[in-house]
Amino acid sequence: xxxxxxxxxxxxxxxxxxxxxxxxxxxxxxxxxxxxxxxxxxxx
Amino acid sequence: xxxxxxxxxxxxxxxxxxxxxxxxxxxxxxxxxxxxxxxxxxxxxxxxxxxxxxxxxxxxxxxxxxxxxxxxxxxxxxxxxxxxxxxxxxxxxxxxxxxxxxxxxxxxxxxxxxxxxxxxxxxxxxxxxxxxxxxxxxxxxxxxxxxxxxxxxxxxxxxxxxxxxxxxxxxxxxxxxxxxxxxxxxxxxxxxxxxxxxxxxxxxxxxxxxxxxxxxxxx
Amino acid sequence: xxxxxxxxxxxxxxxxxxxxxxxxxxxxxxxxxxxxxxxxxxxxxxxxxxxxxxxxxxxxxxxxxxxxxxxxxxxxxxxxxxxxxxxxxxxxxxxxxxxxxxxxxxxxxxxxxxxxxxxxxxxxxxxxxxxxxxxxxxxxxxxxxxxxxxxxxxxxxxxxxxxxxxxxxxxxxxxxxxxxxxxxxxxxxxxxxxxxxxxxxxxxxxxxxxxxxxxxxxxxxxxxxxxxxxx
Numbered sequence: 001x002x003x004x005x006x007x008x009x010x011x012x013x014x015x016x017x018x019x020x021x022x023x024x025x026x027x028x029x030x031x032x033x034x035x036x037x038x039x040x041x042x043x044x
Numbered sequence: 045x046x047x048x049x050x051x052x053x054x055x056x057x058x059x060x061x062x063x064x065x066x067x068x069x070x071x072x073x074x075x076x077x078x079x080x081x082x083x084x085x086x087x088x089x090x091x092x093x094x095x096x097x098x099x100x101x102x103x104x105x106x107x108x109x110x111x112x113x114x115x116x117x118x119x120x121x122x123x124x125x126x127x128x129x130x131x132x133x134x135x136x137x138x139x140x141x142x143x144x145x146x147x148x149x150x151x152x153x154x155x156x157x158x159x160x161x162x163x164x165x166x167x168x169x170x171x172x173x174x175x176x177x178x179x180x181x182x183x184x185x186x187x188x189x190x191x192x193x194x195x196x197x198x199x200x201x202x203x204x205x206x207x208x209x210x211x212x213x214x215x216x217x218x219x220x221x222x223x224x225x226x227x228x229x230x231x232x233x234x235x236x237x238x239x240x241x242x243x244x245x246x247x248x249x250x251x252x253x254x255x256x257x258x259x260x261x262x263x
Numbered sequence: 264x265x266x267x268x269x270x271x272x273x274x275x276x277x278x279x280x281x282x283x284x285x286x287x288x289x290x291x292x293x294x295x296x297x298x299x300x301x302x303x304x305x306x307x308x309x310x311x312x313x314x315x316x317x318x319x320x321x322x323x324x325x326x327x328x329x330x331x332x333x334x335x336x337x338x339x340x341x342x343x344x345x346x347x348x349x350x351x352x353x354x355x356x357x358x359x360x361x362x363x364x365x366x367x368x369x370x371x372x373x374x375x376x377x378x379x380x381x382x383x384x385x386x387x388x389x390x391x392x393x394x395x396x397x398x399x400x401x402x403x404x405x406x407x408x409x410x411x412x413x414x415x416x417x418x419x420x421x422x423x424x425x426x427x428x429x430x431x432x433x434x435x436x437x438x439x440x441x442x443x444x445x446x447x448x449x450x451x452x453x454x455x456x457x458x459x460x461x462x463x464x465x466x467x468x469x470x471x472x473x474x475x476x477x478x479x480x481x482x483x484x485x486x487x488x489x490x491x492x493x494x
Contacts, residue, residue: 008303008304008305008306008308008370009305011305011306011309011366011367011369011370012294012305012306012308012309014366015309015312015313015362015363015366015367016290016294016309016312018359018362018363018366019312019316019359019363022355022358022359022362023355023359023461023464026352026355026468027279027464027468030468030471030472030475031471033472033475034471034474034475037474037475037478037479037482038478040478040482041478041482186418189414189418190415193398193411193414193415197398197401197402198401199401202397203394203397203398203401206393206394206397207391207394207395207397207398207415209390210387210388210390210391210394210419211391211418211419211422213387213422213426213429213430214422214425214426214428214429217429217430217433218429221433221436234436237432241428241429241432244425245425248421248425249418252417252418252421253418256414256417256418259335259410259411259413259414260410260411260414262410
């Protein structure tokens, strides 16, 4: 391995974006499911 | 207790030996299909023969393992067996050993198929049989446990391989490497290390699955 | 389970907020403040999220294993709920790890997958735990579901070191180099911040997801009274 890897920024951006997007989507899905359960609990 | 369980299992398997023939034909067919994936290139086929053999065995094992609890499910005899003052562990080891024997026999039966299709002969037949025995033991231990679980569940045919395949990766790797070295030559004598890895995997899983089997069948 | 389930819980939100803040600051430092590394250039920055994700994925799986063992010894539904949450979060983190690993590998090694033992073990683990989630979906009886998935989790987790060593050895025979994952000392700040960030996020997710699981279990175990009809 020698020298700098050119054009690395696009990969860096991709990695950080994927991380942010996956965590955000999963978080949103958990919160949505929790809302559902609470709504169902309130209906009973 | 264990011998009684084992004897029952072997008797059951002897009675359904037609099923063994069917699984053997399936395995042989799989080996044939793999050669179509590569093409009629003798060199490549020989190089990958170990991988093909073990993939064929792995796929066939899902059939064998799924079948092994068929009798219990058909007649609901599982509950009957568990009512006996018998250790569920004996039930597990009886089944696991029976499955192991059947898979080893299958592996040995597939050797000539492999030799013919891939020109993958070897003089170290005993060593090959040892590797097949150890490798199939690695498939049989967790496989029997998962077969007991999935037999009682819908979508059982998908669940068994889904659960089993990731788990047995080390056994698969070690078996393929060891077999490959036996067939293609082993200048640095690495076979022993792979066999040790395989034996360790077997030791760990034969004990762990036996321990946990009680939880799987209790009510 | 004597928590008021009708309001949104407060603690996980605080932890979630903390997690986002830490992750944002850590990522900012990692992206713009820390200097590019000598050999790898900008691509090294990926490590500031990749390594924290790796630590937390393993942590989630370990927590799932602990919940499984505790559940088998002391069958309390809350451990099953926590285990379900930990498995799901672990799957998400493992999946993320594989994505990050592939994005790292392409500029570094020229291929999307370089069979690095750590990443390959993660992939195997991902499939194993996905299988356990599938198992849970197909078993209707809650008690059986809990016991069986606990057993499966224990079996899968015990396999992790075995898979790692076998892949590592399988790799070494072909002289593959494993990805350099050491980070120079002066760059530890973004790494630590992101590690805490993802840790807080993960904890909040597990808490919330476990809450979902408990509520579902409560619903399953005590169906609403029949409307005048006998069962």
